Amino acid sequence: MMKYGFSERVKYMKSSAVRDILKIINQGNIISFAGGLPEESLFPVEAVDKAFHKAVTTNNKALQYGETEGVAELRALLAERMKQKGLNRSAENILVTSGSQQAIDLFSRVMFNKGDIILTENPTYLAAIQVFDSYETNVVAVDSDDDGMILADLEEKIVSLKPKCIYVVPTYSNPTGKVWSLERRQKLLELANKYHVVIFEDDPYGELQFDEKEAPPSIASLDDNDLVLYTSTFSKTVVPAMRIGWIVGPHQIIRIMAQAKQATDLHTNSISQHALVHLLNDFDIDQHIQTIRETYYERMLVMKKLLDSVEIDGLKYIVPKGGMFFWVKLPEAINTTDLLNEAVKEGVAFVPGAPFYVSDPEQNTLRLNFTNSEPTLIEEGMKRFVKVLEATNINV
Amino acid sequence: MMKYGFSERVKYMKSSAVRDILKIINQGNIISFAGGLPEESLFPVEAVDKAFHKAVTTNNKALQYGETEGVAELRALLAERMKQKGLNRSAENILVTSGSQQAIDLFSRVMFNKGDIILTENPTYLAAIQVFDSYETNVVAVDSDDDGMILADLEEKIVSLKPKCIYVVPTYSNPTGKVWSLERRQKLLELANKYHVVIFEDDPYGELQFDEKEAPPSIASLDDNDLVLYTSTFSKTVVPAMRIGWIVGPHQIIRIMAQAKQATDLHTNSISQHALVHLLNDFDIDQHIQTIRETYYERMLVMKKLLDSVEIDGLKYIVPKGGMFFWVKLPEAINTTDLLNEAVKEGVAFVPGAPFYVSDPEQNTLRLNFTNSEPTLIEEGMKRFVKVLEATNINV
Numbered sequence: 001m002m003k004y005g006f007s008e009r010v011k012y013m014k015s016s017a018v019r020d021i022l023k024i025i026n027q028g029n030i031i032s033f034a035g036g037l038p039e040e041s042l043f044p045v046e047a048v049d050k051a052f053h054k055a056v057t058t059n060n061k062a063l064q065y066g067e068t069e070g071v072a073e074l075r076a077l078l079a080e081r082m083k084q085k086g087l088n089r090s091a092e093n094i095l096v097t098s099g100s101q102q103a104i105d106l107f108s109r110v111m112f113n114k115g116d117i118i119l120t121e122n123p124t125y126l127a128a129i130q131v132f133d134s135y136e137t138n139v140v141a142v143d144s145d146d147d148g149m150i151l152a153d154l155e156e157k158i159v160s161l162k163p164k165c166i167y168v169v170p171t172y173s174n175p176t177g178k179v180w181s182l183e184r185r186q187k188l189l190e191l192a193n194k195y196h197v198v199i200f201e202d203d204p205y206g207e208l209q210f211d212e213k214e215a216p217p218s219i220a221s222l223d224d225n226d227l228v229l230y231t232s233t234f235s236k237t238v239v240p241a242m243r244i245g246w247i248v249g250p251h252q253i254i255r256i257m258a259q260a261k262q263a264t265d266l267h268t269n270s271i272s273q274h275a276l277v278h279l280l281n282d283f284d285i286d287q288h289i290q291t292i293r294e295t296y297y298e299r300m301l302v303m304k305k306l307l308d309s310v311e312i313d314g315l316k317y318i319v320p321k322g323g324m325f326f327w328v329k330l331p332e333a334i335n336t337t338d339l340l341n342e343a344v345k346e347g348v349a350f351v352p353g354a355p356f357y358v359s360d361p362e363q364n365t366l367r368l369n370f371t372n373s374e375p376t377l378i379e380e381g382m383k384r385f386v387k388v389l390e391a392t393n394i395n396v
Numbered sequence: 397m398m399k400y401g402f403s404e405r406v407k408y409m410k411s412s413a414v415r416d417i418l419k420i421i422n423q424g425n426i427i428s429f430a431g432g433l434p435e436e437s438l439f440p441v442e443a444v445d446k447a448f449h450k451a452v453t454t455n456n457k458a459l460q461y462g463e464t465e466g467v468a469e470l471r472a473l474l475a476e477r478m479k480q481k482g483l484n485r486s487a488e489n490i491l492v493t494s495g496s497q498q499a500i501d502l503f504s505r506v507m508f509n510k511g512d513i514i515l516t517e518n519p520t521y522l523a524a525i526q527v528f529d530s531y532e533t534n535v536v537a538v539d540s541d542d543d544g545m546i547l548a549d550l551e552e553k554i555v556s557l558k559p560k561c562i563y564v565v566p567t568y569s570n571p572t573g574k575v576w577s578l579e580r581r582q583k584l585l586e587l588a589n590k591y592h593v594v595i596f597e598d599d600p601y602g603e604l605q606f607d608e609k610e611a612p613p614s615i616a617s618l619d620d621n622d623l624v625l626y627t628s629t630f631s632k633t634v635v636p637a638m639r640i641g642w643i644v645g646p647h648q649i650i651r652i653m654a655q656a657k658q659a660t661d662l663h664t665n666s667i668s669q670h671a672l673v674h675l676l677n678d679f680d681i682d683q684h685i686q687t688i689r690e691t692y693y694e695r696m697l698v699m700k701k702l703l704d705s706v707e708i709d710g711l712k713y714i715v716p717k718g719g720m721f722f723w724v725k726l727p728e729a730i731n732t733t734d735l736l737n738e739a740v741k742e743g744v745a746f747v748p749g750a751p752f753y754v755s756d757p758e759q760n761t762l763r764l765n766f767t768n769s770e771p772t773l774i775e776e777g778m779k780r781f782v783k784v785l786e787a788t789n790i791n792v
Binding site for chain 2: 130
């Protein structure tokens, strides 16, 4: 019964399938590879504590209402950090957001009309699809392989569908853990230039690479024509609870997004912003990120070893070069939603792959997170997983 | 030049006239009564510092991703505080938001379609109009007097326009400083029930009353039929930089708003939420609010004394019983936008009243904030203001 007259857009809003699964899983005594959480024991608590102490006690002005665009010192530091990564933009081109999720939402708000076409990979980041759906857009999948989108399919869809935007998570993607090759990045940009389509590059995991040499440049850093918006976050490198992300892009778009943000929440929590300023100044965040990388790499290898032990023809996965996830394909006869039910009975959980698809979901896929469990737990959980998997495979 | 194809709704987005004025004013050495800022020297820095220290160091789980609805302990404490104020709802009916501005935005997102009618007072809270405009709604003004909306006009407009919502700031309103009488609150609710219209009660200033006896009950606390949504904030009673507000309402609406929030920013900064839990448990916030009230009352009286010294027939103002603002009407010949130019030359600033109107702006109105300047500065600033005002009055 709809007692209240909700807006049309409510029909297009979906709760996150993953969040719904997590609620169930978190109730039991289950080893969970389902979430996308960073490792809590690595949180730099002492440094964060000092940074907040400084933010709260240094100047009462820091506790007052602040500017919608973000704390000036933080924007300057972000511009500096971006420059070190080859993305040369001024602080004027940066908007601080309440997590990078808000960057996706504000961008959508100022760009999309009902029915606009957005091209994405398939599968792609679930909560981006949720946002796009809520603006009543049409999200269309482009074929891709291990190196990124297939360029012929991309160009054909640009020409025939005239998309407003191409949304990509090109580096250690969620859910596939994939990395786009340099060539695909360049070619994507060439096509975007040729047809004047905006690219939205979502990069929450870019700093979590396992091998320094392998880190590809961001697509934004290759862009000379103001066609790429780039967003990232401190959720994976400091702590998620701060909810601080940022977006870098053409000033014209950033300015309008700031205007939208003003109506949305006035400005992002500025105690956290000032704390980040102190953290970036007083703490060796790059050394800290190196520790995160090493820890996650070790955990990835433990999970890989157990995955390699599975005796099932047709099981495929991509070896992650960074990020937080394994993406696993099973024989087509295995439905991973059914498999999850069995797995939970055995005390282990993952996320079925289907919800991450824009269209044509593959029911035989799943995502495993390796960052939020200690190696011994990964080993134990994966043994349970392999047991369930092999038992299921015999039965199908 | 529109290089990028923005969404239609961008046309309906306006930057805040007040924020634009503030940017200019903050550049000079001006005594400003223009903003709506709390007094910085009253910020409970020591208590906030302790609260953040506890929030960051007690449990790493508090630094992890959190629930969209808000930190459970905070929602329970809010339900308890609301109950003490006669608003008896469970934690399930509460959504923690990134400031009460976000509550207005999320509510609008799930309720309004293009062209929907919203009834408001005239003038009313500027940033609410901004949000409503961005959803392409039609905001229609209801006539009002010092006690609230005029009921005959309200009923006529409900019947003829079939509004989706009535938006009110009934207690120490921004910009008018007005308080609705108990009778008008009850009658508003009766009409809302009769015609089944949702009321959105925006109450950021309700705790800033100058006389304990005069505090009227919130409209939400009189509601037995799940028709009122009530939002408030800690921006005026703790610090604005935390950006923590909350909204209490029918579970059906709160649940859908939480779903919208999930796509918007996942969840509100949970370090600040946990800090607030500690603050509410360890610190006497009610005693602190009492200090704020006394300080603001004293400042209000200083400003009133100077306003009373003005020798201009036709100058009218409402004596604030709480909140942060004087709303002043001048003789019709005086345009307060022109007056502001003269005032700034003399080193004092206010906000012209026109931007706060939904329709038929009265150019001879202005808003004065008395909370963000010390008494001696109020005295000096008001002397400058009176000088400019009297000089202008002779010339018109």
